[in-house]
Amino acid sequence: MSEATEATEAAQATPEPTPEAAPHVTDHGGGVWGVKVPIPDNPLGHTLVHVLDTDRGPVLIDTGWDDPASWDALAAGLGVIGLAVADVHGVVITHHHPDHHGLSGQVREASGAWIAMHAADTEVVVRTRSAEPGVWFDYMSGKLTAAGAPEEHVAPLRAARASGRLRTLPGLRAAVPDREIVPGELLPLAGRRLRAIWTPGHTPGHVCLHLEEEHPARLPGNGRLFSGDHLLPGISPHIGLYEAPEDTRVTDPLGDYLDSLERIGRLEPAEVLPAHQHAFTDAPARVRELLEHHEERLTGLWRLLAEPLTPWELAERMEWNRPWERIPYGSRNIAVSEAEAHLRRLVKQGRAEAVPGTEPVAYRAL
Template sequence: MRTRRRAYSAQRPADLGGAVWSVPVPIPGSPLGYTLVYAVESPAGPVLVDAGWNHQDAWTALRDGLAACGVDVREVRGVVVTHYHPDHAGLAGRVREESGGWIAMHEADAAIVRLMRGMPVDSHREFQAEMMRRAGAGAEAEAVRASERPDPPAQPDRELRDGDLIDLPGRVLRVVWTPGHTPGHVCLHLEDADRLFTGDHVLPDITPHIGIYPYDRQDVDPLEDFLGSLTRVAGLGEAQALPAHEEPFADVAARAAEIRAHHEDKLLRLRDMMTGDAAEPLTIWQVAERMTWNRPWSDLAPVQRGLAAGEAAAHLRTLESRGAVRRAPGAPGDPVRFTATSQ
């Protein structure tokens, strides 16, 4: 797979012009390597787009990287978090402590943060294990009980909705709600420069994780939401994309169309696979085992298999909503199973 990701050691803070800077912030132990945090200057002080992982090395990189761009972290006006994941929201609380600024996040992700902050670690592990068991996992369901959970991010001070303008005097930075990767993921359109901060929604070479949690929910369809969000972003035209990973790139509309085509192809291949195995209803876990990932299933750790199952569940849910697969009858408490329809 081609990627524009370079080693974190090769990254440097960059002046992107138009009073916008990027600062690479490391993600310890992650193949993603780093999050690109952006600083947008205004007459009333800079606003950050995302903040990075909550780790001392990441904090040092953020503070010193901003300083290299002429931005004192103590003068930050606020942090807009594109979504609640720890490599984006983790340091927002520390920036708030240093600067007295605000944290803003879409209301749907703010609700998830409240839930996470109110859930004890042991309860979260039990939830994860039961979710995996319902998907048809074996020993992996027990393995997650021993896994560590990152600390939940800080609760935001401001909750955003689609179309809101960020408090950034002298600039026009508008919220574009793009659910899919998370329920409250947002892109941010810097309208005075026709630039789009895309978070994880549109990346130049890789695609974001789209999953359902719990895996067997029927009241949501995050992949269909994501596809709709891609269409919406494509409607913004050839704006320059400023993503949270890899590097900035031109023509966000073209890349959004590529990602949509990738998932539509993946849905077709999954439908064909389910048709081939039509005599045997499959659990979500069995479907995930049969799908193609960036590494063989046997090489994936239990947590990575759990993420793969979440993505398999999201694709199955979209096929279900389109009438291509259905849930097979089963006894209460049994893992949910899917089978192809006759259409």
């Protein structure tokens, strides 16, 4: 149930300077707009909710964080376009994280819109809603202990569990989607050609959405890509672990992400419309940068494993956008999850192994 740690984005994300005069709504042409919806207390600043005009009414791609200020910003942004929330025909969610899916239920209540999501992320939403909230605290306490976290880091989770403060986590009451996004298929949007591309890694069911229409400015390339968090112009998204507490599968989310990146690079869209930062072109070049970044990162971690390290000790030594002692509590949990994902990849590549007999388990380079 590690999805609950995604209250913020990656620990290494850097804030994007956002001038006060920056426009709230961007007209991307061809019946596509971007609306900045703020994320409270998050260095990313905002989610870019995209509005796609269709013959049956506007469809939102993501909705933003479940917060009154975020709701007001979404409604105001739609108003700039000449729309109201009640006009929304459907909601397409790139992935289940609360800065993307948080307002979906409220939009559906106000408009009667359907909500579509990939089945793998719908499973996460259903699992999170159905579990007793204390299960997450127990799971995270055990997971961090197994990763080698010191007792002083685990103690606040146990204290929160004991105190009954269990309804403060984001995503516990996220809306259950009523439609499934099927990879490779066109979404049933009247008058538009929007095809789903499954891009797991950041979440199990993350999807990018390919608008298979000529770019309104006739930029060279194949249509436009709504990339969610999969492909961002200046940030490498967080890649962590997503097993349920009872799940015995050994996943490789970083490997899934790298494979998905290559698939998007081959698509060669004319323009990418991500969920954070800003629109950009030359997706293949950005894909190459990210592939190189992750290979350098894996090689650097492999070198660190010249001495056996637990996932916590590896996270302490990894390079983040600030010193480890200045990384907030919740972001440290995300960082450890990212260290574990990288360890999974190194083990699968045959470049590292668990050291027999260690508890908590330490890993060493091969």
